[in-house]
Amino acid sequence: MLSTARVALPANVEVRLKSASEFVDNVMEFAREDLIGFRRPLAATFAFTAPIVFATVYHATSVAPLIQVIIAYFTLAGAGLYFVGREQWPQLVEQYHARALEKRKAAADLKCGFGEAAFLNLERAPRFFEYANGVLAIADAGDFRTLFFSISNEPDDPRWIPYVEGEMNRRVWRWLRLPISREVVKFSAEGSKHAQFGETPQIDSIDAWEAINTALGEPMDGAIIHRPFAEVVDMIERMV
Numbered sequence: 001m002l003s004t005a006r007v008a009l010p011a012n013v014e015v016r017l018k019s020a021s022e023f024v025d026n027v028m029e030f031a032r033e034d035l036i037g038f039r040r041p042l043a044a045t046f047a048f049t050a051p052i053v054f055a056t057v058y059h060a061t062s063v064a065p066l067i068q069v070i071i072a073y074f075t076l077a078g079a080g081l082y083f084v085g086r087e088q089w090p091q092l093v094e095q096y097h098a099r100a101l102e103k104r105k106a107a108a109d110l111k112c113g114f115g116e117a118a119f120l121n122l123e124r125a126p127r128f129f130e131y132a133n134g135v136l137a138i139a140d141a142g143d144f145r146t147l148f149f150s151i152s153n154e155p156d157d158p159r160w161i162p163y164v165e166g167e168m169n170r171r172v173w174r175w176l177r178l179p180i181s182r183e184v185v186k187f188s189a190e191g192s193k194h195a196q197f198g199e200t201p202q203i204d205s206i207d208a209w210e211a212i213n214t215a216l217g218e219p220m221d222g223a224i225i226h227r228p229f230a231e232v233v234d235m236i237e238r239m240v
Contacts, residue, residue, distance in 0.1 A: 125194030
């Protein structure tokens with residue numbers, strides 16, 4: 001049976017959200033910080049070598065040759081940054097938009113000031129279906145309802161490591177979800193383990209994934225599907 005309650009945000013989660021909400025929401029400022037922060041090899045090379053080159057020229061000649069070297073050096077560096085940056089700019093813009101979206105969600109979660117703690121006592125074993133970017137976890141939520149988890153294989157998803165280690169087959173799940181972004185920021189599995197069903201089925205094709213998603217009503221991660229657990233599992237197994 002699934003139960004939920006509002007709780008205060010843990011200190012570490014609040015700190016992370018505050019950090020994300022302070023992101024500079026300006027693409028040119030983000031690009032400038034990207035260069036100043038030496039995240040680009042060419043920019044870092046220029047920043048470290050320029051003082052050495054200028055000092056060597058100054059001590060070996062005089063001010064006039066130094067000025068010529070500075071102009072030439074900045075011209076070459078600028079041209080290099082332009083041609084390299086032209087290819088990397090789309091990637092930089094994509095990173096910016098992802099960070100900007102994260103900022104808006106973090107600010108909204110902070111404004112709410114609470115998290116949604118959930119407790120699920122699993123009377124029968126959950127079922128798992130692996131796909132390219134992670135795993136679907138289907139669990140009986142009681143009252144003819146089914147819990148739907150889409151667990152990313154990224155390390156920042158707290159459910160991924162427990163799944164890989166076989167801990168999600170335990171009888172009690174606890175997790176904490178943010179109210180606006182719906183991100184799961186904490187997860188634990190406790191109690192004895194259910195008997196396993198053998199090898200985990202694989203969702204190998206995009207078509208199968210889309211068919212499953214459509215058949216289930218395109219649920220988001222953490223959604224409650226108002227269908228019996230056995231019916232949902234049977235439906236997915238027929239489409240895999």
